[in-house]
Amino acid sequence: MDIDVVLPCLDEEAALPWVLGRMPEGFRPIVVDNGSTDRSAEIAAGLGARVVHEARHGFGAACHAGLMAATAEVVCFMDADASLDPRQLPRVVLPVLNGEADLILGRRLPRSRSAWPVHARIGNTVLAASLRRQAGVPLRDLGPMRACRRTDLLALQLADRRFGYPLEMVLRASASGWRVREVEVDYLPRVGRSKVTGTVRGTVRTVRDMRRVMAEVAAIR
Template sequence: MDGPGGSTVTIMEIDVVLPCLDEESALPWVLERMPDGFRPIVVDNGSTDRSAAVATGLGARVVSEPRRGFGAACHAGLVAATADLVCFMDCDASLDPRQLPRVTEPVLAGSADLVLGRRLLRADASWPLHARLGNAVLAARLRRRTGAPVHDLGPMRAAMREDLLALGLIDRRFGYPLEMVLRASAAGWRLGEAGVDYLPRAGRSKVTGTVRGTLRAIGDMRRVMARYHRDLAEQDRVMAWPEGTP
């Protein structure tokens, strides 16, 4: 598959990027539920527990990314991946790896270029109200400004590796997932959503578990969106007044 389009692709193996920071207790459940053909890449983002050792012992490939940041971990995993199709998901047991085919199947069928898992809140799941509201506001703003049919900027997603690298993502914090959607939409990708269960996570979330963490993530995403619109404005200016125009 040369780029986003309508081609059906046949892929034998799929890489799954799992950004990880102190998830020793959740990793066994996550890795043991990985579907056949889905190869986990655990990106250790400076864990102080035994996350790396546990992941290695369970057969996962472990990549070290000492630079802290959700986007830094995600991008390190993307660069390390070798499969044509790549997935991303949290490794805190809030998402079930057995549902990864829900986001990969539309890409494999050629009906979408980037598919996001739209989280469906299940009993006992921990998704605080402040985090849900922040997510809903950002998703609504994204739909309004880009037309992308996105209702949740969830962490489970799938797309072709080479196409993702070509997007030139630069954010290395919590704005990385939003920047991916923004740049994909601007590049004319077909975006899709698939419902995935949102489950009780293991331990406390480093982001949505506190109001401070949620505000930090929202701030990162707002910064990404502002930069995106500045870039669009600059592109419009250059097209209107090409170099050399008196």
């Protein structure tokens, strides 16, 4: 069975060769170029990835564009910055394929101090605790490497197109009765500077977006 892998991408030309070169057999990369000013799209295409261009800026916008382009029964998401190893995708996918879970997230275990800045780790911990308390989802990390069935995810009708997209996915999945679980994956120092967690400002913006989504979904429920 082929599996599509959505990789939101913004100026990741330095990381893409490593990421795409470690994609396991049967995992088809869909690189969503979200307005890169470097050669990301050209490099991804040259390495055999399907390239989708999303003009609307935003992490959620890129993820959704990749989801709409996917055709496989099971779809994965992961960052394109080399902070996650594609060779660990099978361990994230397997519980979904075996019918043990409906949504699997990779719980990141940093392999060096530089892999996960303190401010970003604190923000993630606070959000995960809020998620456990509000939705009863047994997660310790809102990891970006994840897997689920494509048609089921489309049925959730995720609306956020910014940094709240990953959290909305978990909240709406839980509200729909999905079995949400996590497995451990390595977290590596990314190539280049993060547009999200590399700065305190980026982390604050991400937390703000996620808290907004949490409040919106709670109001609906």
